[in-house]
Amino acid sequence: MKREKILPLIGFTLLLVCFSIALTRVFSRQRAAANPDEIVIRIAHWQLESGIRDAIDALARDYERLHPGVRIEQNPIPERIYPSWLRTQLVGGTAPDLIEIGKGSDDETLARFFVPLTEYVELPNPYNAGTSLAPLRWRDTFVDGLAGGDSYKPNLLEYYGVPLSMITVRMYYNVTEWKRILGDTPPPADYDAFVDICERVQKHAASTGETLFPIAGSNYGTPWFASSLIGSQTQRLAGRLDDTLVLKPNPIETALQFATGRWTLDEPDFVNGLSLARQIGRFAQPGFIQANRDDATFYFVQGRALMIVTGSWDAPSFRALAPFELSAFRLPMPSPDHPRFGAGTYGLSSEADTPTSAAFGLTRASRHREHVIDFLHFLTSQKGNSTFSRVSGWLPSVVDIELPPLVKPFEPVLDGHVNGIGMDVGGGADVRRVVDSNLGALFDANVDVAKIQGILRSQLPDAVRSDLMRTVRQFVLNTARQDTLVAAQIILRGHHPDNAEHRRKQSELLEAQTMQELRRAWILHELEVPDSPR
Amino acid sequence: MSRPFPLRLLPGLVLLAATPLPAADSPPASSPWDQAALGLFKDAHASFAQQAAAADREARFGEAVTLINLQPKTDTNLDRAASLLTAIAATDATDELGVSSRYYLARIAQIHRASPDNAAALRIYRELAGLSSPHALAQRAVVHVALLELFDPRLAPAEIRPGFDRLAARGATLTDPSALRDFHLVMGDAALRFNLGETIALDHLLAADRAGIVRATTQRDTWVRIAELARRTGRNDVAITYYRHFLDKFLRDSRRLMITERLAALTATQPAEAAR
Structure with missing residues (x-):
């Protein structure tokens, strides 16, 4: 047979096979749904990171064992297409019973397609029977009382989501390489100890000729570290600017105070913050500010950088990808007794305001509402959420859960001080754009702080x-x-x-x-x- | 020789794949007011508009208040809403729907128009405030009068204090808990921002708290402000009470350490209070 005839035939055959598979799946789903003896609960989310699917799977199997006749189907959707997928499913009437909310789920979408959970969260979670949480309202069993994240919708005045986790930002490190290069040196307790470690790694790399940098930098994680460092330097400044006496900087008030000249970029604490932030650039790979999240991850898991700054959500993926032992520590800050960078700081900042995340909502299209609520109860019971944390490697959302050793480094630190003013004054989109477009200058060792101030002075007020x-x-x-x-x-x-x-x-x-x-x-x-x- | 792919089957397969699924884009709530309460303004508006009786003032009011949030927002919709509200108020300007309609005429002028007319809104708010009505929105009008009068950037600094005092006297007549709370929140904030006296600010915030703050975000900031103002004005007992309220209720808040330290400092100077 001629090649010109075979190729189209292969193409048509493949098309037919794919189409048949799709049809089979659709019809088998309809058959399953039509089976009166079986209840199928479908759950969809965009958490494709390693561990999360395993955790939900483990909990689903546990639940199925407890409830014969109920089957849980998990449907992970890529983050990039999640909003459009969600819309299509909701409008088409084919939405799963439980859907992770937060992407593509504005107030109107929630009001139209999701069930308010307010009446449920006011009652105890029956799966907490026999535990210290038994008498508490369901919402009071979550670390933030469901007040943060995507759970409560203030415009709709209803609870729409029940969260599984929360996230913190940490400095991850390659334990294997750490021990090889630094011996028994513990994770740094403050900024100076961190600088010392970075310099030792640089010396080691220079003396051995190894390609190894202290930090895998990127335009994704490094600015968080920089902003935290600036925030540490401006804690006392924020206190002096607390005109409304709430003991905490409000982004809008801070921006307004900047716009009206109440404070300027010449504040010594802010200048110190800039000086401190730009120092971390010298510990990352050259040209790191052009690197994105994936580039930095690649650097780190390949062992070409000892540390990386990112959120706790990356821990399971790193553990799956990296051929070395992994741990993490809090982003180091200068202590108040630091001779150069101590004047503006009160000390380590608190993470008590960390909200819950990965919240799931119940769709109105669900035909098994009470079973879905029961499954949500199960997922977020003390035992269920503990299993979730253990299998996924993510932080739990429920109180009084003993953290697995792998998760412990990510536990929010509740003690500590309120953070100061960061680099993104007010946190608005235009300021963000100004800051992002000048990250290169901020981390450029050849550009002095005065020049960075000049750049910001010319662009920030309008922004x-x-x-x-x-x-x-x-x-x-x-x-x-x-x-x-x-x-x-x-x-x-x-x-x-x-x-x-x-x-x-x-x-x-x-x-x-x-x-x-x-x-x-x-x-x-x-x-x-x-x-x-x- | 190979047999050609049976192309005649394709239309059938395509039709099968394109079989429409049942639409789920239908409103979940039953009554139009329930729909409006869920933010489903389009569905609610359609329901109100179908209630044909022009004399049904509540339906016309529903039509108007959903029209003001129909997307895209147009002058035609706002004009129609204003016309409906004016007609409702013309029937009886002081009953429930009459007062509500006047209130929403002010809201359209102040918030909903592309070019706001604060002067027109303020005139209506003042009229409503002057009714001394128990209606929630008539009393709420006093809150808007305070916001528009005190925070007008054209107001000369010397005019702020007399204006504030006049408003404080008017606020004393409020009875609706929400209006009372919101009025004192505005006055407390204004007193602090315009340096009208920390004691005055404190008294207004305490009155707001007594009236009943319902949102946790407002409550936690207000309690901190009360405690801070009380500490600064020497009312240590009030400061201690509110620092304790805060620590008891808000178990996760980045201000806890600072507040714990301030409470410890205060109780150290007041041993009897500390022993409580």
Whole structure:
């Protein structure tokens, strides 16, 4: 047979095979769904990292053993296509029962396609029976009381998600190489010890000719470290700028104070922060600021860098990829008694505000609502979440769980001080753009701090003001939307005077509106803008 | 010789694959007000608009308050909403729906129009505030008057204090817990920001707390502010109480260490209080 005829035939055959497989899967799913004796709970998420699927799988099998007749199907979806996949599934009526929320799930999507979980989270989790958590409301069994992350939606005044984990940022290190090069040297307790370790690694590499850098740098993880270092230097400055007496810097207030000249880039503490942050650049591979997350990961797992800064979510993947023992420590900071960088700092910052993450919502399309809630209870019981943490290597979201040794280094440190002002003044998109576009200069050893200040001085004020006006517009959008919600609650309260929920929701909405309008009014006052365009 | 691929089967396969799935894009809530409460403004608006009786003031009110959030936001929709609200208020300007309609006319002018008209909004808010009505939105109008008057960047510094005092007197008549709370939150914030006196700021924030703060985020910041203001003004008993409230309720907050240290310093100077 001629080659020209074989190739199309192979193509058509492959197409037919794929199509047949797809059809078989669709029909087998329909058959399974149609089986009255079996309940199938489908769960979808974008956590493709090693360990997470194993953990959910392990819990699913445990649950199936406890509940014969129930089958759990897991459906991991790549992060890049997750929002569009989610939308298609929800609109098409083919959504799984449980879906990780946070990407592509705005308020309207949640209201339309997901079940509010408020009535459930106010009751105890039955799977906690016999434990110290037994008498607690389900929401009180989570480290953040479900107040953070994607669990509670303040505009909708309902809980929509139940989280499995939380995340922290750490300096990971290659234990095998660490011991080989540094012997019994413990992880650094402060910034000077960290610098000493980095310099020893550099000396070792120079003397042996090995290609080994102290840190695998990238435009992904290194700026976090830099911002933390600046934050450490500006703790006392933040205290001096605490005009509203809340003992914690608020990004909007900080930006506004910058825009109105209450503080400048010449503040000695901020200058110290810049000086400190740029020092870490000399410990990373050359040209690291052009490297992305994957490049840095590659460097690290290949053993060409001793350390890397990233979130706790990467730990299972690193363990799967790296042919060496792995551990982690907190990002080191200068102590208050540091002769050069101690003046502006109170000490290590607290991680008590770490919110929960990886929250799952129940879809309205689910035909087994009570079973799904039961499975969620099981996943987030003290025992279930402990299993999740042990198998996945991720932090648990539930309180009073003893952390597995591999997870222990990522445990949020609750003691410590409030962090100061970071490099991204106010944290808005325009400031972020200015900072990102000048990372090269920040970490360039040939550029002095005064020049970096000059660059920021010329670009930051406009960016800060632009971000503040964007914040004002966002406040207007929020409060405008809440107007209709308030009207609905007022009417519903009139229809159902005995229903305390409508009173609570009306009160909460009005309070939320007031706080946003108050801050908006202050921004406009300080920027001397009499009226704010929508 | 190979047989050609049976292309005539393809249309059948394509049709099979394209069999439509049941749509799930239907509103989950039953009544239009429930839909509106869930933020499903389009569905709620369609339901209200179908309730044909023009004399049904509540349905027309529903139509108006959902129109103001229909996307895309247009002047035509806002004009129609304003017209509906004006008609409702014309029937009776002081009953439940009349007051609500006037309130939303002010909101349209202040928040919803592309070019806000704060003067028009302020005029309506003042009228509503002047009613001395127990209606929640009439009392809430006082909060908006405070926000618009005190934070107007054109206000000369010398005018802030008299304006603040006038508003404080008006606020004394509020009875609705939400309006009372929000009014004192605004006044406390203004007193602090415009340097009108830490004692005055403290008293307003304490009044707000007594009225009932419901959001944890507002509560934790307000309690810290109360404690800090109390410490600075020498009302150590109040400071100790609120530092303790904070530590008891907010078990995970990065301010705990600082607050614990401040509480320890205060209780060290007040042994009797420390023994409590």
